[in-house]
Amino acid sequence: MVNVIFNKVQKAFGSVVAIPDLNLEIGSGEFVSLLGPSGCGKTTTLRMLAGLEQPTGGEIRIGERAVNNVAPGERDIAMVFQSYALYPHMTVGQNIAYPLKKRGVPKSEHPARIKAVADLLQLGPLLERRPKQLSGGQQQRVALGRALVRDPKVFLLDEPLSNLDAKLRAHMRTELIELHRRLGKTMVYVTHDQLEAMTMSTRIAVMHQGHLQQFATPSEIYNRPANTFVASFIGTPSMTLVEAEIEMAEGAAFLLVGGQRFPLPPSLVMADSRHRRPITLGVRPEDISIASGEAARASVKLVEPTGHESIVTLDLGGAHFVMRAAGDVALRLGEAVPIALRIDRLHFFDRESGQRINTDAERPAEFRSIAR
Amino acid sequence: MTPLERRYALLGLALIAPTVLILTAVIVYPLLSAIYLSFFSIYTPTLAGKAVGLENYRTILSSAYFWHALWTTFVWTAGTLVLQIGFGVGMALLLNQNILFRSLARSLVLFPYFISTVVAVLVWRWLFNDLYGILNHLLIAAGVIDMPVDWLGSMPNAMVSVITVGAWKFFPFVVIAVLARLQTIPEHLYEAARIDGAGTFSRFTDVTLPQLRDVLSIVILLRIIWDFKEFDLIYLLTGGGPMDNTRTLPLIVYQQAFGLNQMGMAAAYAVAMMVVMLVFMLAYLAYSRDRSTP
Incomplete structure (x- = not known):
């Protein structure tokens, strides 16, 4: 198990700055969701971690290793794509075996490892089928299987549930939580769905316009949002x-809203004791x-x-x-x-x-x- | 059948009737007519002649001339096809990259395909000319050869030249088809392969090639059919020479019909050619049917 560190990471596409300055430390074995609206930079962040995009500044570390100049295949990561990206001409079994083949895992080990993954994800009866013959949920599980089979250090998941119907999504959510619990691997999960982030994550990184807004546990994010964006988004x-307005008068504090005056308990009185604060x-x-x-x-x-x-x-x-x-x-x-x-x-x-x-x-x- | 269904059926018949009539007039009638003619010995200018039954076919099948021409047709077809596919796929891969002036290059590549065959052949004959052709000039200047080479008048040069010009003329078709397919391959597949540890070559063999399989099968079958019956390019370039060594079956059909004025014999050659092509046409039909009913 390893941690993942983004240190002053920047990413610009031409003159468009997608990520101005990102600092994020994902602990070993954590399930961290990158959450935010479209265009907030969450997918770019994940793709930089995967090595599919090159940061224009800063450093990304996976464990002890700085990976800026390491090819995706050598980062010891696995990724599940939103579109699943299954190889259409290969059977389910061949899809799962592919990363093993490319990594030079001895052929004699393949069947046992494929079987282990197939058992875990209940893919056994599907191994001879092709992706086209599978339902969305089954394809999703094959994509997970292809990621799991190699036993990578970090799992990256890019909105993996967004193409599933509501019922299946709820089911897969439970399965993913269970999977994380069982494997204990570091997982980074991109989503725009706050429900997914809240239910699955150990911590959530809320992003907006390339900036990290808050990085905390789901309950912290919900109960103590760091700013109005997080507050309204979750x-x-x-x-x-x-x-x-907050009004200070005679040592007591009041909340003025909608023409009404609500007394505030002393514990909420701010050190900054301006008379009236909007x-x-x-x-x-x-x-x-x-x-x-x-x-x-x-x-x-x-x-x-x-x-x-x-x-x-x-x-x-x-x-x-x-x-x-x-x-x-x-x-x-x-x-x-x-x-x-x-x-x-x-x-x-x-x-x-x-x-x-x-x-x-x-x-x-x-x-x-x-x-x- | 209810009256409404009958009306729909009649409307359907009325709508396809023009197409059926036109196809009958331009395909079925000439085809049957050619088969009919092949049982006669006919003098082309007068179209007068007598029925000879299967005599024309007997003559063809027992003549070395026919078998040699069939072999020549196969050599030409196979040779030019291999070059077209190799060069076409390579060029499509190149044009699919983010190279400088990509749009311009994509348009320029189509040039040979759109240029008239007569014009193209004239230019190539000029290039190939053994007295003043630039090809010999450049090769001598570069020290590759010390005597001008007769590109079109000797063997195997003539066949090589014909195959090369054919490849040059028709490879853009392969480029168009393959490039169109390449552009629809989802980028995610390549990204998944990169993460799975596949290098550049593996990504080509494991992602690109399998995705190209369908389009290549169709392109190869179509090109076989079209190259097999290619006439103008070969006729204009070598006229079938030297010594009939580039005389493919379509050139013989023309020679029999209008050179030797043997319309019946020409028809028999054409029918024989059609039988050979039928194999490829059936393969094409079977393949496209397989694809439409998965």
């Missing part, structure tokens, strides 16, 4: 982000609820029942909040309901930079975002 429905307030849909007693009132703008829950849009003095409510919640449009905010779970971001400013950031320094 979570469905996404976090409400509204303009608000912020962007972030509230997850589950951190706002209908209050039982007297409270600030918001009017109901929209109710979207999904069965087990309803997504309710509320208007609080012009600020729109999204609330997760029970599936059978009885709300009329336009009705004014008392609302409560879970004060200890609010997210405060600097209005200018979008960076998180909560004082609850007890995270180790190295997990903090290195953005911009």
Whole structure:
């Protein structure tokens, strides 16, 4: 097992800078997802690690070895492509055997190793078939098998589940988690699907426009997003982000939003004690609820029942909040309901930079975002 | 059959009728006519003659002339085909790379294929000329030969020249077909192969070649059929000489029909040629049928 380090890595395509400066250390045996919208540089990052793209600056290390000038075939990595990239004229067995053949693994060892992989992925009955005769999920497993058979140090997976239907995707997700647990190999997984990243990863690297926004565990990313981009990108429905202010008066702190004033507990009072500070307030849909007693009132703008829950849009003095409510919640449009905010779970971001400013950031320094 | 189905069937018949009629007029009728003519001894200018039954075929099959021509046709076809495929595939691979002036090169490569055969042959005859041809001039200047070589008037030079010019004229067809296929090979396959540890040569044999197999089979079959019946290029370049050594079957058909005025005999040669080509045509049909019903 080895770690993977990106040290000041840059990548430009002509005059277009895809990755300005990437620093990332993936621990040995980790399952790290590179997550972000299209064009955020996650695939480029993976392809640089694979050796399919050459970085224009910086250094990439796999274990002790700097691999900038090492050919893809000699990096001891395996990659699963989004399109699977199975060799169409070869049978499943030949596809899986191919990396062994090219690496000069003695022919006598092939059958045993192919069988081991076929057993692991339940490919046994398919070995004589050609890729064209397989379903998407089966092709996916063959692609995994071709990656596994060689026992590489690092696995690279480029959106491997995006071509599968929803049900199969959920199933393969479980299989991949199980596979990682069993093999304990370092895996780097590219996805734009936050659900995949959240469920499978030990840590997630959220990227946006070539910059690493936050590199942390799924729960850290969800509960303490480093900036407004991460905050809005992770979570469905996404976090409400509204303009608000924090007011300091007589040693106490208040949150001003939508014309309402919410008292903040002393633990949230910022060291930076400006009298009034404009912020962007972030509230997850589950951190706002209908209050039982007297409270600030918001009017109901929209109710979207999904069965087990309803997504309710509320208007609080012009600020729109999204609330997760029970599936059978009885709300009329336009009705004014008392609302409560879970004060200890609010997210405060600097209005200018979008960076998180909560004082609850007890995270180790190295997990903090290195953005911009 | 319901009235609606009958109406559709009639409409279908009406729609294919023009095509069937035209094909009958330009293919079926001439074909049957040629077979019919081959049972006669006919003087071309008057088209008068008498039925001789299978006599024409008996004559052909027992003449060394026919067998020699058949052999010559095979040599020409095989020789020019190998060069066309080799050079065509090589050029397609080159043009598939990110080379300088790629678009310009791609257009220029097509030039021999589009130029008129008469013009091309005239230019080549000029190049090959043993008195003032630039080929001999350059070879002498380079010290490769010390006497001018008779490129078209002696053997095996004449056959080599014909095969070379044929390859030059027709390799762009191979380039077009192969290049089109090359451009559709997914880049991911090459990337997967690189990661699997395949070098440049392995990537060619393990990814490119298997992907080219289908298109090459079709191209080879088509080129065999077309080269086998090639007439103008050979006729204009050597006229079949020296001593009938480049006289392929199509040239004999022409010679019999319009040189010796033996239309019946010419038809018999043409039918014999068609029988040989039928093998390749059936192979082509079988192959394209296999591909359309996977």
